[in-house]
Amino acid sequence: MTRLLVLGATGAVGRAVVARALADPRFAIVTAPTRRALPPHDRLANPLIELTAATGAEPFWPADAVISALGTTQKQAGGRAAFHRIDHDLVLESARHARAGGAAALGFVSSVGASAASPSFYLRTKGAVEAGLRALTYPSLTIVRPSMIDAGRRERPRPGEELGAAVFRLLAPVIPRRYRAVTPDAIAAALIEAVLAARPGAAVVESEAIARA
Helix, strand or coil: CEEEEEECCCCHHHHHHHHHHHCCCCEEEEECCECCCCCCCCCEECCECCCCCCCCCCCCCCCCEEEECCCCCHHHHCCHHHHHHHHHHHHHHHHHHHHHCCCCEEEEECCCCCCCCCCCHHHHHHHHHHHHHHHCCCCEEEEEECCCECCCCCCCCCHHHHHHHHHHHHHHHHCCHHHCCECHHHHHHHHHHHHHHCCCEEEEEEHHHHHCC
């Protein structure tokens, strides 16, 4: 059975990943380092740590597979530099340490339109992260690129995202499938199946494929 490490487990997608993984007998143990304790489960290891930097000395890196749902917003982070520190640096640092800990499969939550050449700072950051993850040479790498995430009411509200998701739901019949809102559970399902299948090489799952998962 697979040992899974989940990073970003308190966000909407991360919570959905943990819930699905704990309900799946193919996972022997699910490790989710968080700042606040998660509900206990007999197959959940929940080290309490504020993961603002990854040094490699933390004890939770050994795993067979890792799902990274780390991410924030510029507003929550406090500006572009702080956002980049989390969404770029921390993602790559943690993926590097997980690979050194034995992880052979990585699933990462990126964004529709991610490109290192994008004029958007957000999409440019995501594109740079994707390139950095490819350079780590995981035997199996899956990048999922969701459109708007329809997370309902988040623990830490994102009014703009909630309004956007509501508009996307209303306009879903006329919006191209790639740009329709997707739920955290659909994203989690795509990530979990990807790391369990662990197909060799790097793959990108675009938003329209996530919605069908």
